[in-house]
Each structure stands twice: as C-alpha cells, then as structure tokens.
Amino acid sequence: MSLKVGVIGTGMIGQDHIRRLTQVLSGVEVVAVNDIAMDRAESAAPAGAKVFETPQELINDENVDAIVICSWGPAHEEQLLACIAAGKPVFCEKPLVTSAESAIRVMEAEVAYGKRLVQVGFMRRFDADYRRLKTVLDSGALGAPLMYKSVHRNASVPEGLYTSDMPLNDTLVHDADISRWLLDDEITGVEVRVPRRSTRGNDLRDPVMVMLHMSSGVIVDVEISVNVAYGYDIRGELSCETGIAALPNRPATVITDQFGIRQAIPEDWRERFIEAYDQEFREWIAAASAGTATGPTTWDGYTSTLVADAALRAVDSGKLEKIEMIEKPALYSAVEKIAAE
Amino acid sequence: MSLKVGVIGTGMIGQDHIRRLTQVLSGVEVVAVNDIAMDRAESAAPAGAKVFETPQELINDENVDAIVICSWGPAHEEQLLACIAAGKPVFCEKPLVTSAESAIRVMEAEVAYGKRLVQVGFMRRFDADYRRLKTVLDSGALGAPLMYKSVHRNASVPEGLYTSDMPLNDTLVHDADISRWLLDDEITGVEVRVPRRSTRGNDLRDPVMVMLHMSSGVIVDVEISVNVAYGYDIRGELSCETGIAALPNRPATVITDQFGIRQAIPEDWRERFIEAYDQEFREWIAAASAGTATGPTTWDGYTSTLVADAALRAVDSGKLEKIEMIEKPALYSAVEKIAAE
Amino acid sequence: MSLKVGVIGTGMIGQDHIRRLTQVLSGVEVVAVNDIAMDRAESAAPAGAKVFETPQELINDENVDAIVICSWGPAHEEQLLACIAAGKPVFCEKPLVTSAESAIRVMEAEVAYGKRLVQVGFMRRFDADYRRLKTVLDSGALGAPLMYKSVHRNASVPEGLYTSDMPLNDTLVHDADISRWLLDDEITGVEVRVPRRSTRGNDLRDPVMVMLHMSSGVIVDVEISVNVAYGYDIRGELSCETGIAALPNRPATVITDQFGIRQAIPEDWRERFIEAYDQEFREWIAAASAGTATGPTTWDGYTSTLVADAALRAVDSGKLEKIEMIEKPALYSAVEKIAAE
Amino acid sequence: MSLKVGVIGTGMIGQDHIRRLTQVLSGVEVVAVNDIAMDRAESAAPAGAKVFETPQELINDENVDAIVICSWGPAHEEQLLACIAAGKPVFCEKPLVTSAESAIRVMEAEVAYGKRLVQVGFMRRFDADYRRLKTVLDSGALGAPLMYKSVHRNASVPEGLYTSDMPLNDTLVHDADISRWLLDDEITGVEVRVPRRSTRGNDLRDPVMVMLHMSSGVIVDVEISVNVAYGYDIRGELSCETGIAALPNRPATVITDQFGIRQAIPEDWRERFIEAYDQEFREWIAAASAGTATGPTTWDGYTSTLVADAALRAVDSGKLEKIEMIEKPALYSAVEKIAAE
Numbered sequence A, B, C, D: 001m002s003l004k005v006g007v008i009g010t011g012m013i014g015q016d017h018i019r020r021l022t023q024v025l026s027g028v029e030v031v032a033v034n035d036i037a038m039d040r041a042e043s044a045a046p047a048g049a050k051v052f053e054t055p056q057e058l059i060n061d062e063n064v065d066a067i068v069i070c071s072w073g074p075a076h077e078e079q080l081l082a083c084i085a086a087g088k089p090v091f092c093e094k095p096l097v098t099s100a101e102s103a104i105r106v107m108e109a110e111v112a113y114g115k116r117l118v119q120v121g122f123m124r125r126f127d128a129d130y131r132r133l134k135t136v137l138d139s140g141a142l143g144a145p146l147m148y149k150s151v152h153r154n155a156s157v158p159e160g161l162y163t164s165d166m167p168l169n170d171t172l173v174h175d176a177d178i179s180r181w182l183l184d185d186e187i188t189g190v191e192v193r194v195p196r197r198s199t200r201g202n203d204l205r206d207p208v209m210v211m212l213h214m215s216s217g218v219i220v221d222v223e224i225s226v227n228v229a230y231g232y233d234i235r236g237e238l239s240c241e242t243g244i245a246a247l248p249n250r251p252a253t254v255i256t257d258q259f260g261i262r263q264a265i266p267e268d269w270r271e272r273f274i275e276a277y278d279q280e281f282r283e284w285i286a287a288a289s290a291g292t293a294t295g296p297t298t299w300d301g302y303t304s305t306l307v308a309d310a311a312l313r314a315v316d317s318g319k320l321e322k323i324e325m326i327e328k329p330a331l332y333s334a335v336e337k338i339a340a341e
Ligand SMILES: [Mg+2]
Pocket: A093, A094, A121, A122, A123
C-alpha cells in the first residue's frame, strides 16, 4: 500500500529525492524515473523502478500514483499540466514555472480539476525552527507583527555561474515565501538597495537589501549576502507589538577554547535544511496518498515569479515596484492545518 | 524486502515503538505482537499483524525476522535467551535484565552464538547533540578528557510511585551509560552524596549527587534532580585539557518579552529525545536486516546493573563503592563505527 | 588640583551629572551652578558650590575651569560661544544646538580659537560594548563593513509629550552618531519607511525604519520602536566581508524556570548606559584638565542636526533625502586616540 | 575632606591599589606608603605622599585616616593589631592571616574595640554578576538553594612557583568565600577528589574537585583547573527547588566567522574582576570615612583559613574533613545591607 512515485529529472536534486524516498521515508516507493539523458535515468533508478523515455509516458503510466518533478524550470509547465490532466498529485521543485502567465495556466488547470494536486518545493515551511516561530506569532502573545528581518547568507557562490540577478530571482524567493507564510500576508511591492559591494564577489552585485511591503503594512527587510565566507547563515526576527521572536542558533556543541565560547554554524543549505526536506516529503506523501496536495500551492509559485520580476525592476528603477496580482482562486484560500511536528 | 518485526509487550512504550516502526520508519513492518494481556495486544496490533499467545511462539514464528522486547524487566532474560536460541536479532528496552548474574547468562548465550544479536535501549547514544559532543572529543582538539558534568533534571515524578531508590537504579543508568560511551571508558567505582532535600518531593531523597570514577581517572559528576518544576533539562559538559565541550540549548524560538530574552526548554523526555528514538530504531533495522546488532551491547546492559547496585550500596555506606566486573568477552570489544547522522 | 566645574542647568540630567561629578568621579569638583530657576539651582548645588544668577557670570568666573551645559537646547549656542570666548572647555548635552546655522557659528568660533573646547554628549561612544565592537571592526579581521543594523527600542514613551517627529529628530541621532563613529564614515543621505503602526502608540508614527547611506556605500538600517513594552533594547550588528560582529546581550543572571532559559534586559537608558555616562565624563575631565576637549565634536553635533532635518524631510517625501555639508574644518579631522577602557 | 590612606606593601598588588585610589576613585587620597624595600616604596609613592620606614609609624601617623595592607601574609597579624590599637579602619588583602589562631587574636582585638575596623579583600562579593545572582536567590522566586556548582579555571600558572597545595589553600578560598556569602551559610566539612591529571601541568595535582558541605545541607561542588590554556573562566550555577540561576557569559562582541558564532572570554583575573576591585574600594572608602568597615569580615578571613586547612587534610585522607569553629562573635553577625550597585 505504499505510494508509487515517478521521478522526472535525475540530476543532483532528483537523485537526492530518490535517496530520500527510497531510504529515509516510509509509505513510499520509487517505481519510475525519467530524464532527458537516458543513461543518467538508468543509473539513478532504484532496483525495480522502470525507466521511461518521456515524462508524458511516466506521468500516464498506470503504476505511477504520484510524480516528483526535478527537471529544469522551462519544462515544468508542460509536465505539471500533464499531471493535472492525469489527476495525479505532483511535487514540483522550484521554480514552479518561469513566468506569471505560465503559472496562471497551471492554476487554471488545477482549478478546473477542482482539487489541489500541486505542491511547490518551498522547504523552509517544513523546518522545525520556522514552524516554532510561526507558532509563537500565531499564539498572539506578542501582539501583531510590525516588521520582519530576514537574513540569507551563503558562504560562497560559483564564480561565473552565479550572476548578479540571481540573489533577486533565485535566492530571494525563499525569504519572500517564508515571509508570506509566517505572516499569513501578501506582498504588494518590492524595493531594492545595493550597499557597498563585497570584494569577495568581484563584480557581483552583493550584498543586496530588499524591502518587501506586505498588505498589512508590515515591512520585511531582507539581507542577501552570497559570499560571507564563514558559512550558511539563515536568520529571521519578528518585531511585534510587545515582543520579539527570532530563529535560534542551530544546535551545535558549545566549545570553549582559544577561539572563545563558540558554536559552529552550518556549511551549506544541505546541512541546514536536511530535516526540512525529509518533512516536506513526509507531508507530501500523506497528502498524495489521499489523492491531493497540501503545503505550498501553485498560487505561492505564481506570487514568487511576480516578486522576482518586481525585484529585478526595482534594482533598475531604485523605486518601489508594485505587484499586481490576479484575483486569488478560492481553491488556494482554504484554511489548511499545518501538520504537527 | 522489509524487516518483519515482532513486538513483545504492548504497554505505553511498546505502543510507541509500534507507531514508530509502522508510521515513521522505512524498511520495516510489524508482523507480530504479544502481550500478557491478549486484548491489549489485539488493540495494539497494526493491520495484518498476527497476535501471539506467548512470547516463545512469536519469537519462533518463521515469519518474524527480528524482535522488539518491551515487556517488564523480570521477563527479559527468558525472552532474550529464546531470541538468541532462534538466532534472531533483538532490541531490548531497559533494563536489559534485573541482575548481574542474569546479564552474564545472556552474554554467555550470545557469545556461544558467536555474533551480536542484542541491542539495549540506551537511546541517548543516538541523539544528535551527544553525537556531536563525542565527535568534538574524539577529534582530540581539546586534549584528553579530565572531568564530565552530567545533569539530569525532571520536572516532576509521580508521587508515591517514584521511590528514593529510583534516581539511582533507574535514572542514573542513562548518565552512566552515556558517560561510558562518550569517554570510551569503564566505571570502576561510585560515590553518592545527598544534598539538602527539595521540599517539592516530600520525603523523597532528591536531589542526589553521584560521582562515577572511570578507569582512566576521569571523574563524572552527576546531578539528579527529579522535581525541578520547570521542565526536563539534560546537560553535559566535558572538561578537557585545553578546552570545554558542552551540549547546547535545545532549538527553540528566541523570544524577547516581559520575561527577558528567553528560550523554552523541553517538558519531558519524549519531547527531548523523540528524534533519538527514531534514529535508534533506524540503526537497529539496518543491523537486524543484516542478521546482527550494533549499538549498546549486552555488556553495556550488564555494567548498568553493576552501577545501579553500587550506587545503592554507596548511598548507604557513604563511601566509594568499587565495581568488580567479569572479564569482557571479545565479542563486545570490537571497534564499531558509529553510523553517520 | 581637581578640575573646578560649573554646571548650567540643574534639571534632571543636570542633577545627575552633579551627582556623578561629586560622588563617583575623581579629579573633579563642582564649584558653581546656575539655572533659570534660582531655587532649583540652590537646592542642586553641592556643599561649597556658588550659585550664579546668569550663565555668563558662571562661565566667566575665575574659579571655574570648565563648564557642563545641561540647559535646554535653544540656550546652548549663546552659552557655548561664551565658553569659547572665555577659552574654557565645555561639555554640552544633546542637542548641541537647534539648527545647522547655529552649529556653524559655534564651529567658526572654536576654529578661530584654534583648539577644541567642546565635547558633545553622545555617550554611546563611551560604552564598553560599542568600543569592543569598534575594536573588532578596526582590527580588519572581518574585512570591510558592508551593512550595519541598528535597533533602538524603548519600552514606552510619555503619551502626549512624545510626538511622531521625535523618533527622527531626537532618538535617531544616537544611531546616526554611533554609525558614523563605528564606521568612521559620513552620512550622505537618509530614507525613512513607515511600517504597520503599533497599536500601543495610538496615533504615534511608530515604529519607523531608517536607512542611512554612508559615503563608503555602507547602508545603515535602523529600526526605531518606542513602545515595545518589554524593555530598553539596543542592538547593533555589522555585516562585513568575511564575518559578522554584534553587540552582546547585557550581563544578567541566566535563570532557568517556568519561563525558559532567560536573561533580563535593561528597563531604560539609565540602566543600560550608566557606565558609559561615567566614562564619558572621566575622559572629559582628563581633556578639560589639559585645557581642551576630545570625544564627540562640534562637527558631530552639526551633522546630527543635518541628519534629523533630512529624516524629517524623508518621511514626508518618501524619497532619499541627500545631505549637503560645509567643508569639514581641519580642527575636526585630527586623528584622535580613543582612551583605553 | 578626602579619606587619607596609608598603603603598606608596594609590590604588584599594592601598586595597583595606589593607582586605583589615586586615579580612579573619588573621596580618597594616598598620603603615606611603606614597604620593606624603601626604594620600592619611594618609587610607588604618589606625589605628596610620605614614605615611612616602618608599618607601625605609618599606622600611627596622625595624618593617616585608614590603612591598606598589601604586605605578605605573615606580616598581617601584627599590622592588623596595630591598626585596631590605633582605632583606624583597615583594608587587608588576602590572606587575612596565616593560621586560625592568628585570626582569633585579631578578632578578639576587634571585638574588644567594639566596632568593625577590618575589611578582607574578597573582591568577588563586589562583582556585579555575583551580586545579581545573589539578588535572584534572595528574592525567593526559585525556592531554597540545594546545590551550587562553582568553576574556577586559570589559563596557566607559573611553573615551579605554583605548587600542588595552592589550588586548595590559595585558589579555593575565593570559591569558598563566595559560596558562604551567596548562600548566607557556613561550611561544615570539606571533601576533595583528584581526577585524571592534566598533562599540561606536569606533576601538578590539577584539576581538583572539592565538595563543600554547608550547614543547611547544600553541597557546593567546586572544579579547580589551573592550566586550561584557553583563558580565565569563572562560573557559578545555583540549583534551587524550582529553577536554576547562573552567572552569565562576560560581555564581549558576538563574532560570527570561520570559528563559529563566538564570544571571547577573559584572559586573566585582572580583566575579569577589574570593576569588582574598584567597587570593593569604593565601598571601603565609604565605610572607612565613617570610621568603620563593611564587607568581608575578620570572621570571613578566619573561616577561610579553616577551609584551606581542611581541604589539605582531605586531599590526604580522602575523607570528609569536618570544620570546627569557635562561637561566632556577635560583632560579625549583624545584618549588613549590601550597597546598591
Ligand atoms: Mg525545496
């Protein structure tokens, strides 16, 4: 009675999800894989899994209950529409799609189907630290939220491959999505400021400061630095009317030695969010086994394309770039209980 | 190809392990249960599992690959011997057995079998914080360990049910076992001191201070307090030649409000060690699937009975109570790689 | 051989400085006082001190070596000019003066005198935490500074008396001055954003977010919240090229109880900065005894009027308000050694 | 109207106190000095101070209001008795005297005089962190104290000069005195345990563990390590009935870099307790100006000789060494208000 999953795209992230579905999680098995490179698909396929030549065949195979999409972004729309046409739950890695128009087409298909089928890969929502932070906020004990500081620091980025637009259209989506989720609020406009550049990034526009204006009036202040050298450092601090709530340090041995009283910080996102990825799929498996989806929605994927577009405009204009959205389909407004940790 | 497990004893802890094996972990299924109360066994049995009338029948059933023992302590020896006779891997909850003589009989059977089959339920060894602490120590960066402070505090204990001997024969085993494992060392003697009593425990001997003398000369200083009111607080601090290494605070939102800058602490052992229990069984499943056992050994269970006995003698004598052990069978001396987190 | 000091203005802050000069610090005595209310001056005067009817008489009295000005802002210019005319060192509480033009006149007089005589009351520069932070930055170990986050939170402000402009023309000066000093940099422009309002402040514009653009390109991001209920919370975090340096929590007993693991925070600025005030005067006494002044300069007072003016314009315009300064007199550019703590 | 002080002993600590009384504190001047080496006394004497050939002459000089004794221990008794005979307040550095009998003679003289004149140099009682800890305990919010953990770690000690008895008769007195003061309790017995030795101290008995048994039943558990390499680390943690109260980390910039999230620790006792020394003398000056003494008493000095003696016996015997005291003179039982910080 395990959920039978087909995985499309067997690059680094696809392989990691296959490992997770095969070795870590219960109630699931990988029965099918597909990749544009057949040999890569074959070497990634676990014992007993069938290798399909096309995504379409995999999606429509009657032995496949649900799909995990790890292909590149431009291929997502067609694959998502095929999953919805087949009525099969689908987990889609970021980015959901590569334009707002594309996201609208996927939403229209899902709304026409009448039930959620798509979960987008915003894994931070499944992180225990963020969930505890949200629990504190939602308790109301600190009053209404007024500001949120989000800090996103990478030790380094691949020189040449990582361009100056990527902090805004690739990295910022995590801070934007988690802000929307934490605050249960929508982004209405984006401003970007460019401080003194780090000499570690050569000509890279790094760091950047982003202000997200929320519909409630809350301002989210994001620091993105991608060359901090010392590690992967994700911080979040909510300023509320009667108190502050912040993400804690990560658990790490407290060492006292010639460098002081100290705790290590994670080296990269893998180390930081490994449990969040597991939990993300644990909840996806539960929903997909029931023929539907929970967690981040197609709407969330849609807004993330709008935020990235606005941020890129804002860096050029130096002004507040407003975000215009279509009306939110009722399908995405349903109150959803967050699964207990 | 899942490991087929039979569970003996379906009280609170047995039910929790059935949940874990059924809903949380992969590569395993519960196919058989037994309890002295048949109706409790029947209501605890997951779909498809067979309910056995006796432990012996469950252990010997050919559909059962491995056994989890959650019955009461006095029943363990017979059940363990039956598992070994059947050549089946077995996870046994604490206490392994209730006397040193009994532990020796189980060791003799396992040694005669020629391969480890028994894992004892010391779950702290699977906790990520303790493992990181051990990694720091084993790196050698801080020099040799000289002292270890272990703090074990419970919010409260059930009045009447929890007696004055229990901190020493029930609670102390965790601190003793984790000290032996962290330090890769053996306990040679035990001293107990009784400070001013807490009025919260009425006539209970609470708190107690225990000194464990290790064969290397390291002294382990244990504080056991079972009525601290504020939560479940487990601490460990290693004093080494050139530095200190300590367990960190548990991850918890940092709240700043009228009570200060603060982080919550766990309420009980369940909240504190839930991931450790999962990891404990994850590693047991891997070893049992290979027909053997890793983790805490029958020898570790044997020593824990000796430590508890010595502690009880020490509280009466007020002196250092030495521990005399049989020679350690080679089976339990093999170097064992700790599974990576 | 003590420094003989005359104090002008014997309101709350004047009385506190008289206490400090009389009871706490060595090498100084208060020999003269003046206030617009003679009876208040008389009751504030320590034993042996002469009460003067006018500031002018006090300043010119031959028994007075140096002056401390604690009168209200509009009276400062005339008193400062009189001190300079008399060639006497003077400590002047904030605000130095109430307009840029006024500040320029004081600078011209001091420059004409040819030697520094004026120290402005920016006490944060004397705080041990800020000094340690600057030492870390100046060591160069973390590379160049790129961003600075300054947080300024008050538990509450007097309703009615505290107006919406005061966070910008009264509170912000501390964050602005400490940023200039920490970064050894000048402010070139100011932006203000107004997030969702706290309901605790009724119609007060609270909180506000301010961005200070520095000539190096560093952006300083200031949160000012004046009704946070929980205490007085001053934070500062420098993002540098290869690391972060931040003000620590204030020393406070670590309590573990039903509210968690926690440390108290200061109630108000008095508790937070009491040692800084002492140190501020300790260094003033040393310089004044040598016939000159160190620490915050008339130029620093001048820039603070410009920053407050720009911030008030920015809240109205919603735009970056640039700051135009006169050329900096050489008198205020001299490298000055910070006294060791 | 300054207090006119004579300083006996102008070695390192005497010179430091002369600096403190001359340059840091108000209401005091050093008018006389004496040392067994006249040339050292002359070079240490501040401008205007008279150099005396003998302690007796200094003590009896009519221009000297109060005395600070920084000579070596064996000289203290005679000098203290001379001060008492002259009816002059005296601050005496540790050790008060070098035997219990000697301490009893000084107490008898002081009791005969009828008023306290002697303050002993236990500076920890003046440290803000310890005072806050005591305030928390005395508030009663955490219930009665049950155990106290005191940690005393030095980076290193001078090889050859520092002998194996010194942790017990020189270092331990600080932990013993602060425990008595914090707990408002008396020590009735001492046990010592010697863990594995640090190879950094060669043959030095280091570390040592000491248990102080208090008359209330509280057990104080002291770790003394004098070669920890990484710094000077003083810790204290009170276990009470409903919570824990502990000394905080020292204020230090929070740096995040390749060594983790970290705070420096003090290098030595000078850095750690510099403010405590200032406060110790601030309060001594106030009491001495009123012709008496507050703070640590001759009785406290007496008990510290008993504790050191018992600790040395305990290391040899391996047993609990009881402490027998004379009856406490009423002079030393008076309730004394701790001066507000
Ligand atoms: Mg993801």
